Amino acid sequence: MSFLEPDRYFSRLSHVDIDRDLLALGYHHVLLDVDNTILTRDTHEVPRDVGFWLAKARDAGLTFCLVSNNWHEGVYQLANRLSLPIVAKAVKPLPPAFLAAMRKIGAVRANTVVVGDQLVTDVMGAHFLGMKAYLLAPLVEQDLRHTLLLRNFERLVMGERQPENVGESVQTQEEGRFL
Numbered sequence: 001m002s003f004l005e006p007d008r009y010f011s012r013l014s015h016v017d018i019d020r021d022l023l024a025l026g027y028h029h030v031l032l033d034v035d036n037t038i039l040t041r042d043t044h045e046v047p048r049d050v051g052f053w054l055a056k057a058r059d060a061g062l063t064f065c066l067v068s069n070n071w072h073e074g075v076y077q078l079a080n081r082l083s084l085p086i087v088a089k090a091v092k093p094l095p096p097a098f099l100a101a102m103r104k105i106g107a108v109r110a111n112t113v114v115v116g117d118q119l120v121t122d123v124m125g126a127h128f129l130g131m132k133a134y135l136l137a138p139l140v141e142q143d144l145r146h147t148l149l150l151r152n153f154e155r156l157v158m159g160e161r162q163p164e165n166v167g168e169s170v171q172t173q174e175e176g177r178f179l
């Protein structure tokens with residue numbers, strides 16, 4: 001598997017099976033991207049299924065730290081509303097923010113996975129540190145211009161690879177907003 005290829009690929013966060021895809025593999029901590037991973041880029045909302053998945057995962061004992069390259073106030077407000085720690089202005093894929101996030105939640109590389117929607121920030125950043133990376137399809141098509149340019153490159157890397165767990169009953173409704 002190349003450096004840029006994600007270890008796992010899912011269409012959205014709620015398709016990651018909390019027990020089978022995380023806890024059973026020894027992952028008790030998740031470093032979670034924000035934009036287009038849990039928050040839509042267009043309407044700035046957390047979809048209902050994503051919000052409920054987060055609640056369920058935390059009930060199951062997983063801990064999270066948001067790691068975002070975003071530097072706007074809104075990203076801190078979101079962390080506050082979700083009661084999650086955050087490292088913003090992260091400059092992913094560089095390692096310092098991931099390391100700071102793990103320190104915040106008492107995690108180590110071996111029991112932590114990075115989850116996000118971009119190969120060159122989330123996936124490459126995880127792999128720089130020898131960590132596993134789960135890629136999600138972006139929540140919506142809209143994104144920053146430089147991110148959209150990178151999407152073409154991502155399509156090239158991902159080729160025909162299809163997301164996992166599609167067709168399994170999703171734990172909660174995907175429609176509507178959570179936050």
Ligand SMILES: [Mg+2]
Nearest residue numbers: 033035036117
């Ligand atoms: Mg993102």
